[in-house]
Amino acid sequence: MNLEWHPSGACVRFDREGPYLHENAAHASPHVKSIFINGSGELEIKHAGDGRKISSILVSPDETLAGDRGISGGGSGGTGTTRIRFFDACLGRRLYLNRPGDYARMEGPWSNVWIMWLHVAEVEESPTICCCGQS
Numbered sequence: 001m002n003l004e005w006h007p008s009g010a011c012v013r014f015d016r017e018g019p020y021l022h023e024n025a026a027h028a029s030p031h032v033k034s035i036f037i038n039g040s041g042e043l044e045i046k047h048a049g050d051g052r053k054i055s056s057i058l059v060s061p062d063e064t065l066a067g068d069r070g071i072s073g074g075g076s077g078g079t080g081t082t083r084i085r086f087f088d089a090c091l092g093r094r095l096y097l098n099r100p101g102d103y104a105r106m107e108g109p110w111s112n113v114w115i116m117w118l119h120v121a122e123v124e125e126s127p128t129i130c131c132c133g134q135s
Contacts, residue, residue, distance in 0.1 A: 001122045006052055009116040014106040019043060041096030043084040052119035054078030062112040078117055
Protein backbone atom coordinates (compact mmCIF):
# COMPACT_ATOMS: atom_id res chain seq x y z
CA MET A 1 0.00 0.00 0.00
CA ASN A 2 1.01 3.57 -0.66
CA LEU A 3 -0.03 6.48 1.51
CA GLU A 4 -1.43 9.77 0.30
CA TRP A 5 -1.06 12.68 2.71
CA HIS A 6 -3.73 15.39 2.79
CA PRO A 7 -2.86 18.48 4.88
CA SER A 8 -5.38 21.20 5.62
CA GLY A 9 -5.60 24.02 8.10
CA ALA A 10 -7.49 26.98 9.49
CA CYS A 11 -7.01 30.30 11.21
CA VAL A 12 -9.69 31.04 13.81
CA ARG A 13 -10.02 34.54 15.22
CA PHE A 14 -11.85 35.34 18.45
CA ASP A 15 -13.64 38.69 18.36
CA ARG A 16 -16.53 40.14 20.42
CA GLU A 17 -19.16 38.46 18.26
CA GLY A 18 -17.61 35.00 18.61
CA PRO A 19 -15.04 32.89 16.78
CA TYR A 20 -14.86 33.05 13.00
CA LEU A 21 -12.64 31.80 10.18
CA HIS A 22 -10.10 34.50 9.53
CA GLU A 23 -9.81 34.47 5.74
CA ASN A 24 -8.40 37.17 3.50
CA ALA A 25 -5.62 37.65 0.94
CA ALA A 26 -3.08 36.29 3.44
CA HIS A 27 -5.10 33.69 5.40
CA ALA A 28 -6.97 30.59 4.19
CA SER A 29 -9.03 27.87 5.83
CA PRO A 30 -9.59 25.25 3.14
CA HIS A 31 -12.01 22.41 3.78
CA VAL A 32 -13.55 23.98 6.92
CA LYS A 33 -17.36 23.92 6.83
CA SER A 34 -18.27 25.59 10.13
CA ILE A 35 -16.98 26.60 13.56
CA PHE A 36 -18.88 27.25 16.78
CA ILE A 37 -18.65 26.97 20.54
CA ASN A 38 -20.39 23.78 21.63
CA GLY A 39 -22.36 23.14 24.83
CA SER A 40 -19.22 21.87 26.60
CA GLY A 41 -17.45 25.19 26.05
CA GLU A 42 -15.10 23.79 23.39
CA LEU A 43 -14.36 25.24 19.99
CA GLU A 44 -15.90 22.78 17.52
CA ILE A 45 -14.88 22.69 13.89
CA LYS A 46 -16.64 20.79 11.12
CA HIS A 47 -14.30 20.07 8.24
CA ALA A 48 -13.90 17.77 5.28
CA GLY A 49 -12.07 14.69 6.45
CA ASP A 50 -13.49 12.93 3.39
CA GLY A 51 -13.43 9.60 5.24
CA ARG A 52 -9.65 9.64 5.57
CA LYS A 53 -7.87 8.62 8.74
CA ILE A 54 -6.43 11.38 10.89
CA SER A 55 -2.68 11.22 11.43
CA SER A 56 -2.24 14.37 13.53
CA ILE A 57 -3.88 17.58 14.71
CA LEU A 58 -1.86 20.66 15.58
CA VAL A 59 -3.43 23.43 17.66
CA SER A 60 -1.29 26.52 17.98
CA PRO A 61 -2.50 29.63 19.78
CA ASP A 62 -0.69 32.69 18.43
CA GLU A 63 1.65 35.08 20.24
CA THR A 64 -1.28 37.03 21.71
CA LEU A 65 -2.92 34.01 23.27
CA ALA A 66 0.11 31.88 24.12
CA GLY A 67 2.75 34.53 24.70
CA ASP A 68 0.73 37.28 26.37
CA ARG A 69 -2.10 35.35 28.03
CA GLY A 70 -0.67 31.89 28.73
CA ILE A 71 -3.37 30.04 26.78
CA SER A 72 -2.75 26.64 25.22
CA GLY A 73 -5.09 24.26 23.41
CA GLY A 74 -5.46 20.65 22.41
CA GLY A 75 -7.59 18.97 19.76
CA SER A 76 -9.63 15.78 19.71
CA GLY A 77 -11.30 14.07 16.78
CA GLY A 78 -10.21 14.99 13.29
CA THR A 79 -12.08 12.79 10.86
CA GLY A 80 -14.76 15.41 10.18
CA THR A 81 -15.24 17.07 13.55
CA THR A 82 -12.52 18.48 15.79
CA ARG A 83 -13.14 19.73 19.32
CA ILE A 84 -10.55 22.01 20.92
CA ARG A 85 -10.23 22.67 24.65
CA PHE A 86 -8.23 25.61 25.95
CA PHE A 87 -6.24 25.93 29.17
CA ASP A 88 -5.35 29.24 30.78
CA ALA A 89 -2.08 29.04 32.73
CA CYS A 90 -2.75 32.40 34.38
CA LEU A 91 -6.04 31.15 35.83
CA GLY A 92 -4.68 27.62 36.32
CA ARG A 93 -7.70 25.96 34.73
CA ARG A 94 -9.54 24.99 31.58
CA LEU A 95 -11.52 27.69 29.80
CA TYR A 96 -15.21 27.14 29.02
CA LEU A 97 -15.80 29.35 26.00
CA ASN A 98 -19.57 29.29 26.54
CA ARG A 99 -19.00 31.35 29.72
CA PRO A 100 -18.63 35.07 28.93
CA GLY A 101 -15.76 35.63 31.39
CA ASP A 102 -13.78 32.72 29.96
CA TYR A 103 -14.45 33.76 26.37
CA ALA A 104 -13.17 37.24 27.26
CA ARG A 105 -9.74 35.67 27.94
CA MET A 106 -9.65 34.58 24.25
CA GLU A 107 -11.24 37.65 22.67
CA GLY A 108 -9.19 40.28 20.91
CA PRO A 109 -8.59 41.91 17.52
CA TRP A 110 -5.42 39.82 16.98
CA SER A 111 -6.33 36.64 18.91
CA ASN A 112 -5.83 33.72 16.54
CA VAL A 113 -5.60 29.98 16.86
CA TRP A 114 -3.91 28.11 14.03
CA ILE A 115 -5.09 24.55 13.37
CA MET A 116 -3.58 21.98 11.04
CA TRP A 117 -4.86 18.53 10.18
CA LEU A 118 -2.90 15.81 8.48
CA HIS A 119 -5.11 13.10 7.00
CA VAL A 120 -3.85 9.96 5.36
CA ALA A 121 -5.40 7.59 2.83
CA GLU A 122 -4.15 4.19 1.79
CA VAL A 123 -4.13 3.75 -1.97
CA GLU A 124 -3.49 0.71 -4.09
CA GLU A 125 -0.07 0.56 -5.63
CA SER A 126 -0.09 1.19 -9.33
CA PRO A 127 1.85 -1.27 -11.44
CA THR A 128 5.10 0.18 -12.68
CA ILE A 129 5.13 0.55 -16.43
CA CYS A 130 8.53 0.71 -18.01
CA CYS A 131 9.33 2.65 -21.14
CA CYS A 132 8.53 -0.29 -23.42
CA GLY A 133 4.98 -0.76 -22.07
CA GLN A 134 5.63 -3.90 -20.01
CA SER A 135 4.94 -4.13 -16.30
